[in-house]
Amino acid sequence: MSIILSDITYVYMKKTPYEKIAIKNINIEIKQGEFVGIIGHTGSGKSTLLQHFNGLLQPTTGTVSVDGQDLNVKGAAAQTAKRRVGMVFQYPEHQLFEETVYDDIAFGPRNIDIGEEEVAVRVKKAMDFVGLDYNEFAKRTPFQLSGGQMRRVAIAGVIALEPTYLILDEPSAGLDPRGRDEIFGQIIKMHQQTGITVVLVSHNMEDVARMANRLIVMNNGQVSLDGSPTDIFSECQTQLKEAGVDVPPLTLLMDKFNQRGLAVDHTVVAMDTATESVLAALGRR
Amino acid sequence: MLADIMLGQYFHGNSVIHRLDPRTKIVSTILFISSIFLAENYQAYGVITVFTAMVIGLAGIPTIMILRSLKPLWFIIILTLLIHIFTTPGTVIYMLGPFTVTQEGLRQGLLMTLRLLFLIIISSLLTFTTSPVALTDGIERLLNPFKKIGFPAHELAMMMTIALRFIPTLLEETDRIMKAQMARGADFTSGNILRRARNMIPLLIPLFISAFRRADELATAMEARCYRGGDHRTRMKQLKIVGKDWAAAGILLLLIGLLILVKISVK
Numbered sequence: 204m205s206i207i208l209s210d211i212t213y214v215y216m217k218k219t220p221y222e223k224i225a226i227k228n229i230n231i232e233i234k235q236g237e238f239v240g241i242i243g244h245t246g247s248g249k250s251t252l253l254q255h256f257n258g259l260l261q262p263t264t265g266t267v268s269v270d271g272q273d274l275n276v277k278g279a280a281a282q283t284a285k286r287r288v289g290m291v292f293q294y295p296e297h298q299l300f301e302e303t304v305y306d307d308i309a310f311g312p313r314n315i316d317i318g319e320e321e322v323a324v325r326v327k328k329a330m331d332f333v334g335l336d337y338n339e340f341a342k343r344t345p346f347q348l349s350g351g352q353m354r355r356v357a358i359a360g361v362i363a364l365e366p367t368y369l370i371l372d373e374p375s376a377g378l379d380p381r382g383r384d385e386i387f388g389q390i391i392k393m394h395q396q397t398g399i400t401v402v403l404v405s406h407n408m409e410d411v412a413r414m415a416n417r418l419i420v421m422n423n424g425q426v427s428l429d430g431s432p433t434d435i436f437s438e439c440q441t442q443l444k445e446a447g448v449d450v451p452p453l454t455l456l457m458d459k460f461n462q463r464g465l466a467v468d469h470t471v472v473a474m475d476t477a478t479e480s481v482l483a484a485l486g487r488r
Numbered sequence: 489m490l491a492d493i494m495l496g497q498y499f500h501g502n503s504v505i506h507r508l509d510p511r512t513k514i515v516s517t518i519l520f521i522s523s524i525f526l527a528e529n530y531q532a533y534g535v536i537t538v539f540t541a542m543v544i545g546l547a548g549i550p551t552i553m554i555l556r557s558l559k560p561l562w563f564i565i566i567l568t569l570l571i572h573i574f575t576t577p578g579t580v581i582y583m584l585g586p587f588t589v590t591q592e593g594l595r596q597g598l599l600m601t602l603r604l605l606f607l608i609i610i611s612s613l614l615t616f617t618t619s620p621v622a623l624t625d626g627i628e629r630l631l632n633p634f635k636k637i638g639f640p641a642h643e644l645a646m647m648m649t650i651a652l653r654f655i656p657t658l659l660e661e662t663d664r665i666m667k668a669q670m671a672r673g674a675d676f677t678s679g680n681i682l683r684r685a686r687n688m689i690p691l692l693i694p695l696f697i698s699a700f701r702r703a704d705e706l707a708t709a710m711e712a713r714c715y716r717g718g719d720h721r722t723r724m725k726q727l728k729i730v731g732k733d734w735a736a737a738g739i740l741l742l743l744i745g746l747l748i749l750v751k752i753s754v755k
Contacts (some may be wrong), residue, residue: 220499220550259667290671297661298668300693310690314673346697360672 204270206256206288206368209274211254211265213251225251226424229265235367236382240432241404243421247343249372250293252421256370257288258403269368277454280293289366293373294453295357296350304330304356305341311364318324321334322363329363334385339417351382360388362393368400369393375410387414387460409451412436412472422446433470492601497656499616504732505547506617510626512733516740519616524606526747531754533602539743540609549615557612559603565604572597620652622725642717650706658699665694 211229216222226248233239233256242247254260255267258274258281267274272284292298301307308329312322333393334353340348345356358374371390375383391414394401405411409420411434420435420443422427427446428435435443435452443450457469457477468480505513527533529628544554571737615623628645634642666676669690676687 218552219556220553253666257671261670286673290668292664292668292671295668297698298665298690298694300690300697310669310674311672314675364672 204235206231206270207268208232208252208255208262209266209268211252211262211267213255213260213261213438214334215251218262219427224424225342226421229426231399231419231426231429233368235400236398237400237417238415238421239273239400239402239417240415241402241419241421242408242446242448244406247421247446248424249406249421251424253290253370253402257290257302258285259290286364287367289361289364289369291358291361291369291371292352293372293376295361296345296353298352299357299360300343302344303342304335304345307345307356308360308363311360315364325363325365326359329359331361332362332448333389335359349382351378351385354378354382354386355389366399368402370402370404372375372404373406374403375405375407383410390414406448408449409453412451412454420446422450432472436472437470497615498619499549499553501548501617503546503548503617505543505613507711507732508617508736509727509729509733510618510622511630511727512729512736513614513618513624514626514630516736518739519744520610521607523744524603524610526744526751527603528751529597529754530749532747533599535746535750536606540606540613543613544609547613549613549616553616554609554612557616558608561604561608565601568604569597569601572600579666605639615652620649622654623736624649625723625727634754640735654699654702656700658695661698662691662695665691665698703730 208229208231210228212226214222214480215225217280229252229423241249241252251260255262257269258267261275267283269287272280274281274285287405289441297308303309305326308326309322312325313319317325326341327337330340335355340352340356345353348356356376358371361369367447369390373391374386387410390401390403403411403415415432416431418430418435420429422445428442430439436450436460440450451472453472453474454469457467460467460481461469465481465484467477467484471477471480506624523535527536544551573589573593573596574587576590576593578590580588581591581594616745618626624645625646628641629640630638631644666674670676674687674690675692676684679687713715
């Protein structure tokens with residue numbers, strides 16, 4: 204069970220003078236249960252790549268399959284397969300339109316012919332996941348919420364579809380640090396509790412490094428690195444620089460410790476393990 | 489999807505046509521469009537075709553771009569053709585149930601279609617070769633005399649600049665929202681017209697909200713830079729009518745003369 208992109212190339216505005224190859228020869232398999240981070244600087248093809256995961260864009264060449272179902276085939280089977288992939292776009296709060304938070308989250312589920320009771324259950328569950336209190340928010344208009352709350356409503360709208368794969372494009376863009384931590388906290392919680400597969404796009408290395416167990420680095424429309432965050436940060440710093448992605452500050456700090464002769468583990472990506480490593484190294488001395 | 493729409497988009501270039509004064513281009517376009525109405529036979533359209541092809545060639549606009557500018561309007565074009573073919577009385581050459589095709593209808597339909605095609609091509613040539621800023625500058629200057637009678641020339645020009653500037657932005661936005669709602673199972677393509685209109689709500693409401701938000705932000709940004717309308721504003725690029733503008737005007741007059749000649753001589 205996985206999303207497989209094989210040999211994907213996508214060309215924008217084909218056959219015009221504006222023709223541009225956005226991504227080329229992409230081969231990726233997203234396995235169920237993974238937490239994948241995709242990073243790359245602006246224009247590296249991240250967002251284009253993302254839209255292939257649920258068939259919003261059809262590749263110019265190559266095929267995309269979700270759980271073995273080719274998305275390019277017309278028919279109900281491909282539609283169902285697409286539904287298994289939930290997509291949260293950049294600034295998802297811009298897509299809110301209903302009068303109440305409840306109705307907006309229910310928009311997706313209502314589109315897939317399940318009873319209104321089931322819809323209600325799903326909306327409640329989705330609001331719970333994104334940390335919005337049902338009694339407080341369900342009947343309010345989404346347009347008077349704060350930016351972070353609006354975004355959570357929008358994410359809940361996708362979660363309510365109960366996708367197997369959740370794709371998020373820069374879910375923290377434009378939020379303050381607290382809003383960002385809340386959103387990420389909820390994504391991590393959901394990943395752990397339901398085992399949902401998460402693909403997270405960001406250009407903030409630190410966020411991705413902390414959460415993802417696999418990292419894909421995009422550069423110039425191609426995959427330049429694919430592996431675990433620890434491996435990539437410790438071994439591929441030159442490629443990272445080439446791709447225009449910063450190494451997380453924590454890794455840089457640990458490298459500096461190493462250079463100054465303090466033998467810490469420079470592959471750590473989380474603050475608590477880093478602290479432990481530094482304390483251990485200090486204790487050893 | 490929607491990003492393919494080309495109408496009203498500037499195509500960067502440095503051809504003779506690009507460098508003409510926008511006023512020349514605007515006036516010429518208006519004259520040219522009116523002169524199309526002089527054309528009532530195939531010969532006249534031959535002349536217009538040659539002239540249009542010449543302008544396209546000079547401007548260096550790829551043919552595919554021209555064709556794309558026609559794309560959003562092909563429905564109207566075909567409809568015009570069909571209506572004329574089936575409704576003009578005259579010598580019947582073909583019958584299909586209640587529909588009769590007449591010789592006159594065929595001719596009338598073809599000529600009307602050609603007329604529509606050239607209207608679109610010529611006006612899109614104007615926007616292809618003139619940047620929105622130059623275009624509105626030109627319009628403002630052309631409307632300047634009317635300011636005396638209280639006509640808000642500058643405000644109108646500014647509104648047009650902004651509208652033109654935001655066409656691609658809003659199209660992009662539409663595309664994005666459409667995809668986001670499609671990812672939530674929205675369906676914009678099937679069902680009858682009523683249902684389809686209702687299905688547009690999830691697209692239109694966010695689009696309006698975002699348009700208003702953008703308008704608000706733009707107004708703030710303009711005020712922050714002390715914008716206060718047309719009076720006493722100076723320009724970085726002063727418009728000047730030079731030799732090539734007169735040459736262009738001459739060629740256009742020649743064309744109109746030729747069209748009148750064709751109209752008189754061919755019956």
